Amino acid sequence: MAAGFALREMGYEQNELISTAADLGVTLLLFTVGLKLDIRTLFKREVWGTATAHMGTNMLLFVGTLSAVKWFGISSIGELSTTGIVVLSFALCFSSTVFAVKVLEDKSEMNALYGRVAIGVLIMQDIFAVVFLAATTGKVPTMYAPLLLLLLPLRPVLYRLLNRVGHGELQLVLGFFLTFVLGAQLFDSVGLKSDLGALIIGMLLAGHPAASGMAKALFSFKELFLVAFFLSIGLSSELSFESIYIALFLVGILVIKTAFYLLYLLQFRLRSRTAFLGAVSLANYSEFGLIVTAVAVQLGWLHGDWMATLAMAVSISFLVAAPIHKNADIIYQFIRPSLKRLQRSKLHLEDQPIELGQMQVVILGMGRIGEGAYDMLQQHYPDLVIGIDTDLEKIQHQIESGRAVIQGDATDSDFWEKLAPSKDLKLVLLAMPHHHGNQYALKQLKKGEFNAKIAAIAQFADDVEKLKRLGADEVFNLYNEAGAGFADHVHSQLIDSNKPQE
Structure with a gap:
């Protein structure tokens, strides 16, 4: 956007190439949103209830605020029509999916309860x-147009296609075909919006195991084309001091917008920390708000200068929200006593306290590594091994396989406060897939009264050293151990078995 504003000042104008690339970016964005759209998540009360209640409350907030400012005739807000105020308020209600996904991935908390709720709310907004x-x-x-219903029986065919293309370049080509041909072009040909077609095709594929892989394959292209979208905003909008002042005013209102998120999440029986982190993840304005504003400008409901204003508001909201989210746990500790008083007495089923009983071995992270460790240790500690993971679907699979696994978020400070030290605990394995999660859990174990031995996994040599400095009794480099295990297995199966018997 900054480049677009600078180029406009230098005399450049938007051209057809940039406009086309911008449209492609928006279409790809909607397709990838569809790929992540788990319908079951949207049926949870804390998701649809928060999304709809927050949308309604914020519409009232922004319509009332903008109408009051208009009444005083302040700046360009005083020139807004009633329709313009309503559409602008609608655009300001959204929070950024791109921002939330990025910060949650960086903190390895996509599968934490607050992360899943935040993503669900964002999908509802989308x-x-x-x-x-x-x-x-x-x-x-x-x-x-009614013939588009035939896409539903076509879903098994699309699933088979995804199975056949694998994870290479054909998956990427298929993603482009589904987005722009089967989705956008097909819907456009029957008089429906092409972006809607991309979203629906993505939704048809959302249940396939390869859907997340396709979204990742398309991520770089989506980001590249969205650069053109933001560039086009700068090229088509004139940035002024008034735009910056109004943007700062809108960012100030984010405090109230975030407070509504917090109150609604608490109302749906989430713990105070879960609600606070979820609200912080949503404390910004959205690229979808820019898209809505762009449509309103095209239809004449808003003046073109509002694109620059909204663009600045979105950018500043990201700059403010990023450090807040990064230090959310520290901030939470300061305001925790006040938030605890707002917490409901009966908590959400997934936010209940964790009890370990008489278990002697705890494995944090029940992916493939945690699962293998569980099966091995079960031989030495029969019925005294328990696994903990955040992913409910994974937990259900483990339980069906006969393993004792419970739901818990080891990156949650309240998790450790609820987890009473056990005199029977002998070993804790940190097998979470991301270094940040294992490092955080290790710090909490060392702060608590846990006398058990601690072992952890790491992918890189510097991570191994960090975990050892923090007090891990043993750290295993995944790649080194995998290579050694592979060689040992091959040697025992192919070499030792062929030695002549003495």
């Missing part, structure tokens, strides 16, 4: 945005 975009196209569907 659906609201897509409905708005579809309703404002001005197109009348053709008589062939």
Whole structure:
């Protein structure tokens, strides 16, 4: 956006190439949103309840605030029509999916309860945005539009295609075909918005195991094309001091917007920390708000200068939210006593205290490594091994396989406060997939009264040294251990077995 504003000042104008690339970016964004759209998540009360209640409350907040400012005739807000105020308020209600996914991935908390709730709320908001975009196209569907229902029985065919293409370049090519041909172009040909088609095709594939892999394969292209979208904002909008002042004013309102998130999440029986981290993840404005604003400008509901204003508001909100989210645990400790008083007495099922009983071995992280460690240690400590993971689907699979696994988030400070030290505990294995999670859990174990031995996994040599300095009794380098285990297995199976018997 900064480059776009600078180029505009130098006399450059937006061209067809940038506009086309910007449209491709938005279409890819909606397709990848569809790929991550787990319908079951949206049916949870804390997701749809928070999303809908927050949207309604914030519409009232922004409509009331902007109307009050208009009444005083302050700046360009005083020139807004009633329709303009409503559409602008709608655009400001959204939080950024791109921002939330990035910060959650960086902290390895995509599968934490607050992360899953935040992503679910964002997907609900994305659906609201897509409905708005579809309703404002001005197109009348053709008589062939009902034939799109035939896409539903086509779903098994699409699944087989995903199975056949694997994880290489064909997966990427198929992703482009599904987005722009089967999705965008097909819907456009029957008078429906092309972006809506991309979203629906993505939703049809969301249940496939390869859907997340396809989203990752398309990520770089989506980001590249979205650069053109943000560049086009700068090229088509004139940045002024007034735009910056209004943007700062809107960022100030984020405090109230975030407080509503917090109150609604607490209302749905989430713990105070879970609700606070979820609210902080959503404390920003959204790229979808820019898309809604762009449509409103095209339809004449808003003046073109509002694109620059919203662009600045989104950018500043990211700059403010990033350090807050990074230090969210530290901030939470300061305000925890006040938030605890707002916490409901009966907590959400997934936010209950954790009890270990008489277990002697705890494995944090029940992926493939944790699962293998569980099966091995079960031989030495029968029925005294327990696994802990954040992913409920994974937990259900482990329970069905006969393993004792419970739900818990080892990156959650309240998890450790609820976890009473056990005199029977002898060994803790840190087998979470990300170094940040293992490092955080190790610090909490050392702070608590846990006398058990601690072993951890790491992918890189410097991570091994960090974990040892923090007090891990043993750290295993995944790649080194995998290589040694592979060689030992091959030697025992292919060499030792062929030696002549004495």
